[in-house]
Amino acid sequence: MKISEIFEKKTHPIISFEIFPPKRDEALKNIDATLDVLSALHPDFISVTFGAGGSVTNSATVDIASKIKNKYSIEALVHLTCLTYSKSEILTMIKNLQDHGIENVLALRGDRNPNIEPKKEFQYASDLVAFVKEHSDFGISGACYPECHPESKDRINDIFNLKTKVDAGATHLITQLFFDNEIFYDFVERTRLAGINVPIDAGVMPVINKAQIERMVSLCGATIPQKLQRLLDKYADNKEALFDAGLTYCINQIIDLIAAGVEGIHIYTMNNPVVAQRICDSVKNLIKP
Ligand code: FAD
Secondary structure: OOHHHHHHHOOOOEEEEEEOOOOOHHHHHHHHHHHHHHHHOOOOEEEEOOOOOOOOOOOHHHHHHHHHHHOOOOEEEEEEEOOOOOHHHHHHHHHHHHHOOOOEEEEEOOOOOOOOOOOOOOOOHHHHHHHHHHHOOOEEEEEEOOOOOOOOOOHHHHHHHHHHHHHHOOOEEEEOOOOOHHHHHHHHHHHHHOOOOOOEEEEEOOOOOHHHHHHHHHHHOOOOOHHHHHHHHHHOOOHHHHHHHHHHHHHHHHHHHHHOOOOEEEEEOOOOHHHHHHHHHHHHHHOOO
């Protein structure tokens, strides 16, 4: 089923998880155990990230997405980047995904990597959205940035470019992670004013590792509110305490999003099933149909 149809059918917030293909072979074997726990939480879909730069088809992303869809019968959303691929490579990927019964892709430009030369056949995610729409029947999702994409001139241009992506065929959006819900609410209002009317999933990530979150934030530019910074400073060297504090912060963020009537919540699980389990246990009565 296309993700936009899931949104049409359900009245309560859509809950989804993101996982990434582990780099080490050993960890890749453990992905089944992670999927066992995640699937038992009955998310509406699970997305699988895509490492830009490698061979477009020889990718663990497709194997994991295929398992999600065909073994666990959960909708899989395959991330697909375009900056470093040719049109013929993307066509091969589309065929490969179709052969695995995949129905949804998250069409992305991908980050610029100084070590990998862009192929110049796609410049922006909206080019990929239009191409996928022309060559398949996939449901197409796109990324969006409540705090503005780091390369954008300003917020107005960023929203204008997002509208181009939706007009090209994206029927669902997922936000970059954010820690301040007010920033998300303000962003959603701006998208609606701009005539962007597709469902927007709020992307949230539990902060359970200080170094990891500081690296993520330096890449994506998310603001860390004082309340969260205090937790990070106080519990940086106490793994268990930071786990509890970071998870509680995230759960409170999710409760506020649900209370505010958010359409969907996309949890960046970092492949940690305990995190997903604790979050779902804490909000289960809030997301009942
Ligand atoms: P775009 O939508 O193309 O935007 C990129 C920049 O170009 C923005 O500044 C935008 O304002 C600008 N722009 C867009 N269109 C135009 C235009 N017509 N004219 C001028 N400027 C324009 N990366 C991975 O490598 N693998 C993943 O699996 C992955 N998953 C992600 C999942 C989510 C939910 C998010 C939010 C990001 C993910 N990323 C992933 C990171 C993403 O690839 C980067 O953020 C990348 O820098 C931008 O990708 P995009 O698809 O948002 O690009």
